[in-house]
Amino acid sequence: MKLEKTGGILIVRLDGELDHHYATKIREAVDGAVMVGDVRKIIFDFTGVGFMDSSGIGTLMGRYKLMQTLGGSVGVFGISPRLDKLLSMSGIKKIISIYNSEKEAVGGVS
């Protein structure tokens, strides 16, 4: 996992298998970076994620709630068809933005 902060955007580059074990680490790292301040949007890069279970949905929901309290937003890109199936099932696509590319995700910041 790599975190990159540019302006008010925090890009979280995930890799490997997003299960409950990894979700705990993501939560700690991302919330830590957000608490430092000046993050208006979190963008998750899923390009390197080969596996995800419902823990990934919980992680996104949690970050959405966090950003909502701070007046910010959450977006994702790099979603494979497999991951898209899981996201669709949960209804989370109604509250977070799904982008086709990193450029679109970064440019989509209001």
Add this chain to the structure above:
Amino acid sequence: MQYSNEMKIIFPNKSSNEGFARVAVAAFAAQLDLTVEEMSDIKTAVSEAVTNAIVHGYENLKGYITVECKILDNTIEITVNDSGHGIADVEKARQPLYTSRPELERSGMGFTVMETFMDEVSVTSALGVGTTVTMKKRISPKE
């Protein structure tokens, strides 16, 4: 019933074993002629069941989780068992978006995912005894 093959693994309820469990089951299931999609379905369902056992079955206690796999013709049956707290209301637990531990950011989608990716899911649970989740998936015949 005469199974053509079967296996059993037992491991402690450490979250680092979630990955081990789904890879072990996937390796066993590979003897069936699976598509990539079917393999992902099985891995995801196993991950959900094992995570439930770790997060909810034992909560902060230590315990062991047993995963058994059986192959009968073109069907794989996977059983995930814990000897933990048990579930008071199984029907409620199976509702989409229901979670008993929102503070852990569980999405409440675990059983829904298992039901979506497997053909049959049954849950038996008793308070103070533990929980057993049995899932079956029929593998489609290939050309």
